[in-house]
Amino acid sequence: RKEVEQDPGPFNVPEGATVAFNCTYSNSASQSFFWYRQDCRKEPKLLMSVYSSGNEDGRFTAQLNRASQYISLLIRDSKLSDSATYLCVVTLYNQGGKLIFGQGTELSVKP
């Protein structure tokens, strides 16, 4: 089992749609969580950190469920510019802060 698993996608949605990505992690020692986006093999860019209480940044909402070892990202009112690959990232403090990247979920927003 992979340490971080994401929906493989691709997700093809129309503009204005709401889309949710799921991510599960296997190591309960995971302590920090992030969502990154990556465009066409360009560099990954931090989208948002994920906090235990959940957090929102404009159209983006991240949730963390430690009991289920599950992270989600919700994008509301999706834009064409949201088309990218979304990477779920967890940190393993019991392994010296090792970052584990998910394989990514591809999103394509269509007009």
Added chain:
Amino acid sequence: DAGITQSPRYKITETGRQVTLMCHQTWSHSYMFWYRQDLGHGLRLIYYSAAADITDKGEVPDGYVVSRSKTENFPLTLESATRSQTSVYFCASSESKGRQPQHFGDGTRLSIL
């Protein structure tokens, strides 16, 4: 606001050659990282550094050498390039090893013929 820069952006070389990829950051971040990204593998950590003169292996260190004589620079050297090292290489930096997010450079697209 340069942030983190990598050079060259593109490189083509031949097997057996030595090639060095450069990474420079202006944030004075303690930690720096080198990743490679290949289709089907996602991002894999090659080496990282916690501070000047402190480096450690990541997931796929074989065939690579790093150094960190100055906090702002973290070059990655392929001592004798092989075709399997054809990849996109990303450098990243962070204030910490896991509690803070990493910030990535633009990447170097390396092809080994």
